[in-house]
Amino acid sequence: MNHNRISTLVIRAIEKQSVSDVDVGLLRDALEEGGCITAEEAEALLRIERLVADACDSWGPFFVDTITAHVVWECRPTGRVTKEQADWVIGQIDQPRSAPNRLVSVLLASLVSEAVEVDERLLMRALSENRFGGGATPAAEALKAA
Numbered sequence: 001m002n003h004n005r006i007s008t009l010v011i012r013a014i015e016k017q018s019v020s021d022v023d024v025g026l027l028r029d030a031l032e033e034g035g036c037i038t039a040e041e042a043e044a045l046l047r048i049e050r051l052v053a054d055a056c057d058s059w060g061p062f063f064v065d066t067i068t069a070h071v072v073w074e075c076r077p078t079g080r081v082t083k084e085q086a087d088w089v090i091g092q093i094d095q096p097r098s099a100p101n102r103l104v105s106v107l108l109a110s111l112v113s114e115a116v117e118v119d120e121r122l123l124m125r126a127l128s129e130n131r132f133g134g135g136a137t138p139a140a141e142a143l144k145a146a
Contacts, residue, residue, distance in 0.1 A: 005030045010044040018054035024062050031066065036074040042067055043092060049104075050097040060103055068110045079116040086119035105129040 009027055013019050027045075031037050037045075048055075049063055071085055072078075081089075089111065093104050108126035112118050118126075 004038060004041045004044065005034060006041055006044055010048055013048050014051050017052055019048060019052055019056060019059045021056045021058050024056065024058045028062060037066065037070050039070075039088075042070045046092045046095075049099070050093075050095060051099055053099040055102075060106065063103055064107050064110050067107055068114050071111055072114045081111055081115045081118045081122055083119045083121070086122035089122060090125055 006027055009023060009030065013023055031041065045063055045066060071081060071089060075085055089108075093107075105126075108122070108129050112123055112126045
């Protein structure tokens with residue numbers, strides 16, 4: 001992992017296999033210091049989501065909001081998820097995981113609902129992950145509204 005503002009916090013969360021409210025606060029504070037997050041920092045947060053089984057309630061909203069802000073609002077072109085960005089997101093979420101897949105569907109729904117324009121591959125993946133047309137999940141409802 002490249003050195004970044006959160007590398008020590010990420011390593012610690014993975015080693016202890018949990019993310020607490022204190023950890024989320026420390027991650028938020030570290031990332032707010034510099035404004036936008038880097039791709040390496042976004043990858044580190046995605047690594048936590050894939051590898052850490054035990055997460056507090058505040059982890060989900062922090063994770064989804066931070067990754068959505070990075071992909072939709074901090075990357076260029078602003079407000080759009082290009083093919084390259086969609087490939088990056090899908091590549092990250094498709095990496096091997098040891099933790100339950102609890103936030104991918106919510107993240108994908110957030111990306112689709114926040115962006116003005118979304119690459120078709122990401123849209124199709126969001127629909128698939130949220131079982132669109134099947135059981136009504138909150139994320140699926142957000143996709144319907146998008």
